[in-house]
Amino acid sequence: MAILQINGLTKRYGGITAVNNLNLEIGAGEVYGILGPNGSGKTTTLGAVLGIIKPNSGSFTWFEGKYGNEERMHIGSLLETPNFYPYLSPVKNLEITAHIKRIAAPRIDKVLEIVNLSQRRDSAFSTFSYGMKQRLAIAAALIGDPEVLIFDEPTNGLDPQGIAEVREIIQQIAGEGKTIIMASHILDEVEKVCSHVAIIKRGNLLASGEVGAILSNDRQVDIAAENLGKLREILSKFPGVNNISDKGKLLQLQVSQDMTATQLNKLAFDNGLIISHLVMKPKSLESEFLEITAGK
Numbered sequence: 536m537a538i539l540q541i542n543g544l545t546k547r548y549g550g551i552t553a554v555n556n557l558n559l560e561i562g563a564g565e566v567y568g569i570l571g572p573n574g575s576g577k578t579t580t581l582g583a584v585l586g587i588i589k590p591n592s593g594s595f596t597w598f599e600g601k602y603g604n605e606e607r608m609h610i611g612s613l614l615e616t617p618n619f620y621p622y623l624s625p626v627k628n629l630e631i632t633a634h635i636k637r638i639a640a641p642r643i644d645k646v647l648e649i650v651n652l653s654q655r656r657d658s659a660f661s662t663f664s665y666g667m668k669q670r671l672a673i674a675a676a677l678i679g680d681p682e683v684l685i686f687d688e689p690t691n692g693l694d695p696q697g698i699a700e701v702r703e704i705i706q707q708i709a710g711e712g713k714t715i716i717m718a719s720h721i722l723d724e725v726e727k728v729c730s731h732v733a734i735i736k737r738g739n740l741l742a743s744g745e746v747g748a749i750l751s752n753d754r755q756v757d758i759a760a761e762n763l764g765k766l767r768e769i770l771s772k773f774p775g776v777n778n779i780s781d782k783g784k785l786l787q788l789q790v791s792q793d794m795t796a797t798q799l800n801k802l803a804f805d806n807g808l809i810i811s812h813l814v815m816k817p818k819s820l821e822s823e824f825l826e827i828t829a830g831k
């Protein structure tokens with residue numbers, strides 16, 4: 536089932552197009568990363584689908600429309616972090632959150648357990664570390680047992696231990712079958728936590744799909760032979776060869792990590808072609824991210 540379908544979403548602020556004709560489909564149970572550098576339109580996109588920001592054009596549909604006007608009851612988000620009262624305990628604060636959200640049977644003990652704050656259930660919020668405050672905000676988002684969680688840069692400002700804890704919590708929530716949509720500007724985070732990713736830059740969608748496919752470890756190859764058309768034809772049929780593009784006198788393509796130059800040479804030779812140029816470049820995820828977000 537499509538949890539969220541976004542069609543041609545566009546949001547402009549004066550001369551700035553924050554989100555440009557975005558199309559995206561997020562399926563049930565996916566942990567969907569929206570990955571992009573600062574200012575790429577991640578928060579704007581999340582704000583729009585939460586109904587906080589009004590788009591200029593385009594539309595979106597939650598849960599294929601099955602909940603009608605009640606759909607917000609099924610979405611928990613960290614975008615609208617509740618104001619917690621400093622002198623109250625997490626339990627009291629969550630009771631207030633639940634009351635405001637009109638949640639009849641809040642699962643306070645359960646969510647405190649999920650975010651690992653059970654031991655601090657009676658301490659005042661003001662005594663919490665920044666990481667604990669962030670975890671309480673996650674607890675607040677979870678309180679109505681929503682089907683979907685929306686997190687905007689959930690690990691921002693946390694120290695390495697805090698980052699690891701929040702990532703673990705997200706993975707645990709995902710393990711319960713919830714759909715998670717999270718914005719991040721950290722490639723490594725998306726790779727570690729997400730099943731799917733959409734890469735955006737300056738409001739434009741550059742790529743989307745399964746993390747394994749989009750952020751793959753494929754190596755880039757430059758290759759040439761006298762008969763470039765035939766070379767392309769042979770390569771396109773060879774398993775493990777992807778994304779062949781014509782660069783004038785040579786072809787650029789991606790091959791799976793374990794493919795060797797010898798294999799490519801033999802493939803050409805067996806088909807009556809002599810390779811005149813062959814360069815295989817190692818490809819790190821970091822370089823792919825930079826490549827994918829650079830100059831487009």
Ligand SMILES: Nc1ncnc2c1ncn2[C@@H]1O[C@H](COP(=O)(O)OP(=O)(O)OP(=O)(O)O)[C@@H](O)[C@H]1O
Nearest residue numbers: 548551553571572573574575576577578579580720
């Ligand atoms: N209220 C606003 N008024 C004017 N411009 C805005 C407003 N909100 C966002 N923008 C602009 O829209 C663009 C996208 O911003 P957005 O906050 O969605 O990016 P982001 O990907 O969330 O960035 P970050 O990683 O820094 O959080 C930016 O150029 C930003 O300056």
Ligand SMILES: [Mg+2]
Nearest residue numbers: 577578579687
């Ligand atoms: Mg943002």
